Amino acid sequence: MASENQSKLIAAFATALNIDTSLVKDELAYNTIPEWDSTAHMSLVAELEDVFDIMLDTDDIIDMSSVLKAKEIVAKYGVEL
Amino acid sequence: MVLEGYQVKLVPVGASDLEMLRAWRNDPKISQHMLTKAKITKAQQIRWFEKVSQDASQKHFVIWYKGKPIGAANIKALDGKCLESTSVIEPGLYIYEDKYRANLLAFAPTLLLNDFSFYDIGVEKLKAVVLAENQAALNYNQKLGYTIVNEGPLIEIELERLSYEVASKPLKGLLSRVSGGKKSGV
Numbered sequence: 028m029a030s031e032n033q034s035k036l037i038a039a040f041a042t043a044l045n046i047d048t049s050l051v052k053d054e055l056a057y058n059t060i061p062e063w064d065s066t067a068h069m070s071l072v073a074e075l076e077d078v079f080d081i082m083l084d085t086d087d088i089i090d091m092s093s094v095l096k097a098k099e100i101v102a103k104y105g106v107e108l
Numbered sequence: 109m110v111l112e113g114y115q116v117k118l119v120p121v122g123a124s125d126l127e128m129l130r131a132w133r134n135d136p137k138i139s140q141h142m143l144t145k146a147k148i149t150k151a152q153q154i155r156w157f158e159k160v161s162q163d164a165s166q167k168h169f170v171i172w173y174k175g176k177p178i179g180a181a182n183i184k185a186l187d188g189k190c191l192e193s194t195s196v197i198e199p200g201l202y203i204y205e206d207k208y209r210a211n212l213l214a215f216a217p218t219l220l221l222n223d224f225s226f227y228d229i230g231v232e233k234l235k236a237v238v239l240a241e242n243q244a245a246l247n248y249n250q251k252l253g254y255t256i257v258n259e260g261p262l263i264e265i266e267l268e269r270l271s272y273e274v275a276s277k278p279l280k281g282l283l284s285r286v287s288g289g290k291k292s293g294v
Contacts, residue, residue, distance in 0.1 A: 056210075057210060057211065057212070058210035064247065069282060072282060083285075085284065090285075094266065
């Protein structure tokens with residue numbers, strides 16, 4: 028389940044940011060690539076919520092500044108990674 | 109007058125904020141994006157505060173998030189009239205805290221200023237100028253619905269109410285949520 032969720036998270040990033048899955052590394056951060064701008068961030072939130080059936084609160088949306096941070100945040104909502 | 113929403117609070121600048129603001133404004137990470145880059149002295153800062161405190165055509169705020177000051181914001185009537193009777197406002201802001209500079213939160217103070225300008229004051233449009241090399245600021249403003257009206261070393265941009273409403277709606281949604289959780293339990 029954990030590795031399946033890891034794959035889902037990576038796929039969610041790749042879809043929302045329209046980038047290759049190979050680019051989705053823990054250190055990838057908001058606004059460090061043109062593809063991860065505010066619009067993509069909104070798509071990313073929607074994608075993660077859809078994939079994991081969760082609803083992020085605003086503090087977490089603001090804090091989700093990297094892939095690593097996103098993993099920590101979805102884990103708070105009970106997603107096993 | 110304090111403006112509050114989208115997780116942030118805009119508190120009018122007070123005398124006790126002046127040294128913090130001066131240090132921020134003199135930091136090259138901020139001053140490099142300003143039209144005037146010269147170091148501001150303590151005396152200049154005090155004179156500026158005395159002047160703007162008496163000037164009904166502008167308001168200056170400190171941006172607060174979770175009990176910490178993170179940046180500065182302002183609005184100015186471009187025609188020099190008092191803010192309540194102007195039709196065009198120029199908003200401005202910077203986020204000083206690195207953690208929030210490249211962050212969705214950076215939109216929050218602008219949403220507050222724009223809402224106040226369009227819905228409380230009732231202005232027709234907002235105008236701003238951006239240094240041509242400051243692509244990040246240009247992108248930021250375009251995400252809020254601004255369009256370029258004149259290009260040069262200084263890029264002039266404008267925002268009308270309808271464009272703002274369309275562009276800002278999704279951002280406002282994300283920055284206004286009360287709480288999250290499992291969807292089935294929400």
